[in-house]
Amino acid sequence: MTVLDDIVAGVREDLARREAALPLAELRARLADVAPALDPMPALAAPGSSVIAEVKRRSPSKGHLADIPDPVVLASAYAAGGAAAISVLTEERRFGGSLADLAAVRAAVDVPVLRKDFTVTDYQIVEARAWGADLVLLIVAALDDDTLRRLHDLARELGMTALVEVHDEAETERAVALGAPLVGVNARDLKTLAIDADVFGRLAPLVPSDRVLVAESGVGGVGDVERYVAEGARAVLVGETLVKDGDPTAAVRAMSGLVAAGGASR
Numbered sequence: 060m061t062v063l064d065d066i067v068a069g070v071r072e073d074l075a076r077r078e079a080a081l082p083l084a085e086l087r088a089r090l091a092d093v094a095p096a097l098d099p100m101p102a103l104a105a106p107g108s109s110v111i112a113e114v115k116r117r118s119p120s121k122g123h124l125a126d127i128p129d130p131v132v133l134a135s136a137y138a139a140g141g142a143a144a145i146s147v148l149t150e151e152r153r154f155g156g157s158l159a160d161l162a163a164v165r166a167a168v169d170v171p172v173l174r175k176d177f178t179v180t181d182y183q184i185v186e187a188r189a190w191g192a193d194l195v196l197l198i199v200a201a202l203d204d205d206t207l208r209r210l211h212d213l214a215r216e217l218g219m220t221a222l223v224e225v226h227d228e229a230e231t232e233r234a235v236a237l238g239a240p241l242v243g244v245n246a247r248d249l250k251t252l253a254i255d256a257d258v259f260g261r262l263a264p265l266v267p268s269d270r271v272l273v274a275e276s277g278v279g280g281v282g283d284v285e286r287y288v289a290e291g292a293r294a295v296l297v298g299e300t301l302v303k304d305g306d307p308t309a310a311v312r313a314m315s316g317l318v319a320a321g322g323a324s325r
């Protein structure tokens with residue numbers, strides 16, 4: 060059993076409990092009262108690097124990262140620094156997140172918000188929208204092709220954008236075949252938790268240039284952003300470095316708007 064399998068098993072248990080308390084039909088009925096999802100693509104696709112700044116308390120690989128007693132304070136600091144979107148972990152067992160964090164952040168900022176979780180069922184997509192998410196994460200490694208397509212279509216029907224996450228060549232081909240406009244390359248292998256900063260440069264050439272590419276995980280500072288931009292990234296998704304920085308606003312600002320020397324590389 061990989062780490063990813065183990066995490067998804069826990070996610071499914073928690074999900075079964077929530078679904079028993081609030082069946083899908085009732086959850087769907089709530090969507091009528093939710094403000095429409097924001098479109099993150101203009102900001103993400105704009106020239107110069109964009110930052111998707113993450114609210115993350117802990118992780119299976121690193122353990123405790125930051126207390127974050129009030130996610131709104133952190134998210135507002137990210138927004139003030141020009142974050143193109145804010146990612147909120149909602150997985151509880153391993154990452155210490157919650158849907159309450161998502162809703163609080165959504166209510167406090169006017170930039171698009173990503174529900175960062177291990178999405179494996181339709182219920183979670185509807186749930187994301189009901190709690191205000193503008194984007195959802197779809198991890199290709201956790202989904203078969205039919206489920207991936209169904210969840211991607213459902214997210215779009217609800218007005219949301221999916222960040223489709225890949226880690227190797229085969230997953231990248233599946234994301235491209237899906238037509239996903241927003242593709243994230245995770246430097247961390249969710250099956251082993253190992254980081255490999257060279258994965259982005261290997262996979263980026265496999266993705267057509269009309270898709271927006273996001274480099275995820277292990278971004279330690281401006282130097283890493285510059286490298287990923289030179290390799291074709293439009294955006295970076297940053298958690299640990301930002302939650303540990305004493306001045307997250309300045310940190311987001313410093314990583315934003317960077318262009319590849321000599322022009323875009325793809």
Ligand SMILES: O=P(O)(O)OC[C@@H](O)[C@@H](O)c1c[nH]c2ccccc12
Nearest residue numbers: 245275276277278296297298299300
């Ligand atoms: O904290 P980091 O190394 O900057 O990573 C952020 C983000 O990429 C990471 O949290 C992440 C990327 N894909 C995921 C899937 C599930 C959970 C977490 C993640």
